[in-house]
Amino acid sequence: xxxxxxxxxxxxxxxRRKMMKGAAAVLGALAIPAADAPASVWEAFFQKNFRELSxxxxxxxxxxxxxxxxxRYGKAVKVKATPPxxxxxxxxxxxxxxxxxxxxxxxxxxxxxxxxRDPQIHxxxxxxxSKERGVDLxxxxxxxxxxxxxxxxxxxxxxxxxxxxxxxxxxxxxxxATWKERDGITVVDYNWCIGCRYCMAACPYGARHFNWxxxxxxxxxxVTETHYLGNRPRPVGVVEKxxxxxxxxxxxxxxxxxxVEACPVGARKFGNLLDPEGEIRYLIENKRVFILKExxxxxxxxxxxxxx
Amino acid sequence: xxKIWEFFKGTLFLVSKGSRAYYAWMVSLLILxxxxxxxxxxxxxxxxxxxxxRDEVSWGFYISNFTFLVGVAAAAVLLVIPAYVYKWKPIxxxxxxxxxxxxxxxxxxxxxxxxxxxxxxxxxxxIPKFGILNFPQSLLAWDVVVLNTYLxxxxxxxxxxxxxxxxxxxxxxxxxxxxxxxSIPAAVSIHTVTAFLYNGLxxxxxxxxxxxxxxxxxxxxxxxxxxMIILFQxxxxxxxxxxxxxxxxxxAELIAYSMFINLxxxxxxVFKEFYSDTIHLAPMHYLFFGLKGHSNxxxxxxxxxxxxxxxxxxxxxxxxxxxxxxxxxxxxxxFVGVYIEKGMGLVIPGLVxxxxxxxxxxxxxxxxxxxxxxxxxxxxxIYTLLLRVAIPILTGEFYVGDDGVKPVIVDxxxxxxxxxxxxxxxxx
Numbered sequence: 001x002x003x004x005x006x007x008x009x010x011x012x013x014x015x016r017r018k019m020m021k022g023a024a025a026v027l028g029a030l031a032i033p034a035a036d037a038p039a040s041v042w043e044a045f046f047q048k049n050f051r052e053l054s055x056x057x058x059x060x061x062x063x064x065x066x067x068x069x070x071x072r073y074g075k076a077v078k079v080k081a082t083p084p085x086x087x088x089x090x091x092x093x094x095x096x097x098x099x100x101x102x103x104x105x106x107x108x109x110x111x112x113x114x115x116x117r118d119p120q121i122h123x124x125x126x127x128x129x130s131k132e133r134g135v136d137l138x139x140x141x142x143x144x145x146x147x148x149x150x151x152x153x154x155x156x157x158x159x160x161x162x163x164x165x166x167x168x169x170x171x172x173x174x175x176x177a178t179w180k181e182r183d184g185i186t187v188v189d190y191n192w193c194i195g196c197r198y199c200m201a202a203c204p205y206g207a208r209h210f211n212w213x214x215x216x217x218x219x220x221x222x223v224t225e226t227h228y229l230g231n232r233p234r235p236v237g238v239v240e241k242x243x244x245x246x247x248x249x250x251x252x253x254x255x256x257x258x259x260v261e262a263c264p265v266g267a268r269k270f271g272n273l274l275d276p277e278g279e280i281r282y283l284i285e286n287k288r289v290f291i292l293k294e295x296x297x298x299x300x301x302x303x304x305x306x307x308x
Numbered sequence: 309x310x311k312i313w314e315f316f317k318g319t320l321f322l323v324s325k326g327s328r329a330y331y332a333w334m335v336s337l338l339i340l341x342x343x344x345x346x347x348x349x350x351x352x353x354x355x356x357x358x359x360x361x362r363d364e365v366s367w368g369f370y371i372s373n374f375t376f377l378v379g380v381a382a383a384a385v386l387l388v389i390p391a392y393v394y395k396w397k398p399i400x401x402x403x404x405x406x407x408x409x410x411x412x413x414x415x416x417x418x419x420x421x422x423x424x425x426x427x428x429x430x431x432x433x434x435i436p437k438f439g440i441l442n443f444p445q446s447l448l449a450w451d452v453v454v455l456n457t458y459l460x461x462x463x464x465x466x467x468x469x470x471x472x473x474x475x476x477x478x479x480x481x482x483x484x485x486x487x488x489x490x491s492i493p494a495a496v497s498i499h500t501v502t503a504f505l506y507n508g509l510x511x512x513x514x515x516x517x518x519x520x521x522x523x524x525x526x527x528x529x530x531x532x533x534x535x536m537i538i539l540f541q542x543x544x545x546x547x548x549x550x551x552x553x554x555x556x557x558x559x560a561e562l563i564a565y566s567m568f569i570n571l572x573x574x575x576x577x578v579f580k581e582f583y584s585d586t587i588h589l590a591p592m593h594y595l596f597f598g599l600k601g602h603s604n605x606x607x608x609x610x611x612x613x614x615x616x617x618x619x620x621x622x623x624x625x626x627x628x629x630x631x632x633x634x635x636x637x638x639x640x641x642x643f644v645g646v647y648i649e650k651g652m653g654l655v656i657p658g659l660v661x662x663x664x665x666x667x668x669x670x671x672x673x674x675x676x677x678x679x680x681x682x683x684x685x686x687x688x689x690i691y692t693l694l695l696r697v698a699i700p701i702l703t704g705e706f707y708v709g710d711d712g713v714k715p716v717i718v719d720x721x722x723x724x725x726x727x728x729x730x731x732x733x734x735x736x
Contacts, residue, residue, distance in 0.1 A: 049433075049439075049440055125664060127664060136587070136665075137664055137665035138661065138665045139665065140664055140666075142664070142666060159664060168510065168511060171446065172445075172446050172447065172509070173442055174441065174449045175433040175434055175439060175440050175441070175442060176442045192433060193426075193427065193430075194425050194427050194430045194431065194433055195356075195425045195426020195427045196426075196448060197367060197424075198446070198505075200366040201366060201506075201509055201511070201512065201659070202509050202511055203511060204510065204663050205663060206363070206364075206662055206664045208363075209363050210363060210426065211355070211426070212355055212359075212361070212362065213355040213357035214355060235427075236355045237355060237425075237427045238426060238427060239426075296510045296511065297510075
């Protein structure tokens with residue numbers, strides 16, 4: 001829970017609660033009084049930025065969302081806001097010598113994070129590259145479709161959010177709807193984003209995706225264990241992105257992300273960069289690592305490496 | 309207070325009265341605005357999926373128009389400098405028309421941004437104290453600040469000049485001069501900040517070139533003033549305002565210099581990219597020659613190039629600059645040329661190919677075109693309203709009466725041949 005002590009140093013705090021309350025009362029009076037829906041509609045309209053919510057306010061928001069999703073999908077949905085775990089900085093490793101380009105990670109991610117199925121939104125994009133050109137993005141092919149992968153003469157490079165230490169997307173957001181949490185995950189407050197898409201222009205990894213249309217998510221496919229900053233259902237007109245499965249890794253310390261679990265060849269590694277015994281530290285110290293677009297100084301916590 | 313109220317009532321009377329041509333013009337604009345509103349309602353209903361924008365090309369026609377119109381708003385400053393800094397009389401009389409154009413262009417800019425964002429219902433998140441304006445971190449926050457400042461500044465200046473003129477008084481220099489002087493750096497700032505908005509993104513090599521801001525300024529001082537030159541002639545023909553030829557030619561000369569700088573900077577940019585031939589050439593290659601069989605923008609950008617170069621020579625050579633036929637051809641060429649070059653020609657190649665090398669060919673949908681048309685109509689509508697009040701004031705056909713309160717309105721027939729107006733005043 002965000003509170004005075006653990007709040008991000010850069011979060012602005014304004015005392016506009018009273019003003020909002022007054023305005024909400026006036027506008028609420030315009031809506032049909034005693035009706036439950038309009039009240040929650042106004043509440044949603046006047047909701048503060050996530051980092052400015054007090055504990056009771058946050059609980060109210062989460063309860064409202066759970067109710068709203070329950071009504072929409074006809075099943076009980078849990079929306080948590082588990083805070084970062086102290087002493088954890090998440091890192092990711094991707095073994096380019098093992099990846100076969102099967103895209104199971106892509107669909108594992110879609111499933112876990114409640115992405116829209118219609119239109120399809122993918123947080124992971126897998127690039128097929130030719131061995132002789134190396135990592136030449138101009139020659140990358142995302143829409144390869146052979147009967148069997150891997151294809152001769154090619155290697156595969158999945159790209160997702162690199163959870164930069166110096167994230168350009170956070171810098172450009174005009175309303176601070178996206179920020180870097182203390183465990184290194186860059187998140188979006190879907191209820192604060194205005195949908196200007198400046199962050200999408202700024203991201204060098206194509207990791208940010210926009211809801212051009214109301215997400216098409218069948219109730220049967222909905223994963224009900226959600227996080228406010230992660231896989232809860234998104235509204236139309238906002239940006240979303242990979243959060244290292246924030247709902248998994250914060251609620252169950254040590255748990256892997258969905259893409260790590262989905263990978264059939266063990267090309268994906270995930271863990272705590274601050275744990276000297278952890279697998280991420282092991283691979284950084286013992287394997288050949290490279291950073292995509294290191295010249296942009298984004299300092300990703302996403303390491304490509306060659307295990308063999 | 310009562311005086312201001314009477315003045316306001318007078319302006320309302322003025323805008324509601326006019327010739328047949330005036331009514332026809334205004335009604336057709338209103339119809340186009342209604343079409344725009346319908347298109348916007350359709351977009352709100354279905355989401356931005358009704359545009360051709362997608363994750364690969366996340367900005368399109370709306371932001372292109374926005375970028376171009378920020379440039380048009382510069383027309384004001386090109387008139388303000390000779391008029392108020394150098395006190396050059398022929399332009400001083402008409403500088404207010406430039407400021408009004410800036411106001412209309414700014415309103416269009418803000419409308420284009422509004423229709424582009426996914427959640428217009430959350431616009432209040434941008435308002436400091438209510439929401440969170442990420443200033444000074446985000447260049448978009450800077451843009452919000454400078455665009456609104458420039459809009460308010462020009463509106464205040466234009467209304468103040470008109471009101472003083474109406475009262476047959478001189479503007480108070482202590483209040484007026486600082487504002488006028490401030491409007492010059494403000495005009496420079498809107499272009500610089502808008503350029504920096506693109507310029508600051510290391511992920512997009514096509515925009516990430518230091519030359520971008522100077523190029524913005526140079527092309528801005530072409531497009532806005534070109535529009536003004538055509539407008540001066542229209543006003544001269546249909547109202548009793550006397551705009552001297554030398555004022556028009558002076559503006560044309562300034563456009564020639566600006567266009568030279570614009571073309572020179574573009575050449576510098578093209579040389580660097582093509583000669584060094586790095587991976588960063590791809591967007592420019594896409595723009596000028598196409599990439600892997602994708603070449604939507606190619607015919608447009610070459611049209612723009614030919615238009616801009618032709619116009620440059622038309623404006624450079626005194627004989628063609630001072631011949632109204634060739635001058636007007638040049639103005640149209642420049643306006644269209646810069647519209648392509650600083651609109652879609654700037655925004656789209658920044659996003660094609662995308663950061664992972666994907667090529668998504670963008671072309672605006674019908675919804676986008678209709679909505680843009682509606683916004684342009686809104687701009688023209690606002691500008692016509694402003695002119696409808698300003699022109700009678702400048703020609704002395706709308707002024708405060710001898711009692712110092714009630715307005716006197718001589719002109720009730722807006723948009724007519726000037727000779728008919730002259731005849732009328734002769735008979736009066």
